[in-house]
Amino acid sequence: SRQINSAVTQAAREYGSSFGWEPFLYPARNMAIFNVPTAQGAFDQYVFNTISRAPSRFQSVPARCWGLMGGLPYFGSTTSVCLFDFGSTDNGAIIRAVAIQAPNAFGSRPQKKMFRRVQPILRAAGAPSFGVDVALDYRTFAALPAVVRADVGGVTWDSALWDRATWLDLIVTDEMRGVRGIGRTGAVRLVVETGAGGRVAWVGTNVLYV
Numbered sequence: 001s002r003q004i005n006s007a008v009t010q011a012a013r014e015y016g017s018s019f020g021w022e023p024f025l026y027p028a029r030n031m032a033i034f035n036v037p038t039a040q041g042a043f044d045q046y047v048f049n050t051i052s053r054a055p056s057r058f059q060s061v062p063a064r065c066w067g068l069m070g071g072l073p074y075f076g077s078t079t080s081v082c083l084f085d086f087g088s089t090d091n092g093a094i095i096r097a098v099a100i101q102a103p104n105a106f107g108s109r110p111q112k113k114m115f116r117r118v119q120p121i122l123r124a125a126g127a128p129s130f131g132v133d134v135a136l137d138y139r140t141f142a143a144l145p146a147v148v149r150a151d152v153g154g155v156t157w158d159s160a161l162w163d164r165a166t167w168l169d170l171i172v173t174d175e176m177r178g179v180r181g182i183g184r185t186g187a188v189r190l191v192v193e194t195g196a197g198g199r200v201a202w203v204g205t206n207v208l209y210v
Contacts, residue, residue, distance in 0.1 A: 003055045004046050011036050018054040024066035024072045035063055088157040088194040095194045103138055115181050120190050122173045125198035131191040136183030144191050150175050
């Protein structure tokens with residue numbers, strides 16, 4: 001894919017002789033995973049959705065090799081064999097995901113817009129923690145937006161009186177967050193941290209600009 005051609009070419013130039021280069025198909029999640037060694041004992045995974053062809057990159061997964069058993073994905077690290085894509089944490093640690101949409105001119109490419117608010121629509125089992133900003137005119141900021149837990153109301157198990165509280169199930173969060181910036185195009189960038197809120201799906205976005 002052209003989105004990651006330069007990154008893969010650079011890795012091949014620097015670590016082409018290193019162990020760990022491997023393609024891997026994970027049909028249950030429609031993933032094509034390309035394992036890429038990046039340094040001594042470190043790896044990245046370039047991942048494509050085999051239906052939408054959307055690319056992503058996984059970091060801090062110490063996979064030296066991959067395999068399927070019973071339809072479940074496993075990877076081998078230097079010291080152990082690990083089940084991949086299970087639960088919403090990295091062996092108990094929070095997982096941080098960063099996603100960015102394609103730049104959008106919002107109907108008028110020559111006209112500058114002042115971006116004021118963004119409403120990402122998220123679906124999760126609990127209250128997700130997220131931050132959002134807008135990348136302007138095909139540029140992204142080095143600093144990621146601050147991550148804040150969404151306010152969804154309700155309670156979780158073992159935290160309130162029985163038969164007195166509203167229980168949380170799979171919920172949709174549509175909290176509006178303030179952003180700043182002026183540009184002709186904008187690309188919404190979302191940072192999500194998984195943990196108690198479980199897996200998070202980004203299902204829609206509303207943008208307020210003038």
